[in-house]
Amino acid sequence: MSFALREHTADVAVEATGESLDAVFGAVADGMAAAMCDDIPEADGERFDFTVAAESGEALLFDYLDELIYERDVRGVLPVDNEAAVSAPSSDGERTGEWTLSGSARGIALGSVEARDLKAVTYSEMDLSETADGWHAYVVFDV
Structure with a gap:
């Protein structure tokens, strides 16, 4: 699983790959965190759980990141x-x-990191597709 931040006119995008849907969704979310904060502490923060449901893969990816x-x-x-x-x-x-x-996710207190604000996830240019090696995702965030 991997991700890369991509420049996007006045916004930021995350491109991710993973061997499974689980991996690519997690990679996009980790990319979103990297877009908000350059230096993430290793041990701080407690984990929290949540569930999301949607009518399609793209809608689920959107709703997951929005959550x-x-x-x-x-x-x-x-x-x-x-x-x-x-x-x-x-x-x-x-x-x-x-x-x-x-x-x-592990929640790190915003007061303990220097974080940039991402306003929202968008459907602009969103891609969630199966590849020969697994899955590919591309998501643009409004900053």
């Missing part, structure tokens, strides 16, 4: 060390129905 931004704002923490367990429904070999995610 992390919400948790950041409500808890006053930077969500890092993100873990995601994605369940994609299948019907006759096609992915249809509700997608779900059980996630967790």
Whole structure:
């Protein structure tokens, strides 16, 4: 699993790859944290759990990242060390129905780090696609 921050006109984008949906979702979330903070402490913060459901993979990725931004704002923490367990429904070999995610993150108090603000996740240029090596994701954030 890996991610890279990409410049995007007045915004920031995260491009990520992973061997599985779980890995690519976690990598995008870790990329989002890196876009907010250059230096992430190793041991600070407690883990918190949450669940998200949506009608498609792209909608689930959007809602997952939006939930992390919400948790950041409500808890006053930077969500890092993100873990995601994605369940994609299948019907006759096609992915249809509700997608779900059980996630967790380690929340580092915003007062203990120098963090930049990301306003929101966007659907602009969003990509979630299966590749020969696993999964690819591209997400643009409004700054």
